[in-house]
Amino acid sequence: MKKFVCTVTRVDKFTIALDENKMDADWLENFKNNFYNIEDLKGHADMIAQYRARFGHECIEGYGIPLENGKPPIGVSEDDWRIFDAINIHVVSEDNDCEVEVKEI
Numbered sequence: 001m002k003k004f005v006c007t008v009t010r011v012d013k014f015t016i017a018l019d020e021n022k023m024d025a026d027w028l029e030n031f032k033n034n035f036y037n038i039e040d041l042k043g044h045a046d047m048i049a050q051y052r053a054r055f056g057h058e059c060i061e062g063y064g065i066p067l068e069n070g071k072p073p074i075g076v077s078e079d080d081w082r083i084f085d086a087i088n089i090h091v092v093s094e095d096n097d098c099e100v101e102v103k104e105i
Contacts, residue, residue: 010095016045022086035062
């Protein structure tokens with residue numbers, strides 16, 4: 001059986017807008033107590049960007065479904081209870097043409 005190590009490189013770029021009036025100190029503390037130990041909005045932006053790059057337009061545990069470019073993602077109705085409008089992801093670019101390096105081991 002042949003085996004290969006495949007290194008996939010892609011670059012995605014997002015602007016993550018977080019509403020600090022909705023994601024206030026109480027919200028941050030509640031999130032930290034129930035989900036992940038994230039200290040500040042910068043940490044949340046990091047988590048949301050990673051999740052979006054890995055899984056696409058899905059509901060994110062602890063957050064719900066973020067807006068994309070100010071609207072619910074394609075296939076999600078505006079009245080879906082899972083939408084969390086305190087998060088808006090603006091997709092600057094998503095790398096559809098991944099670079100793959102393959103080495104036989």
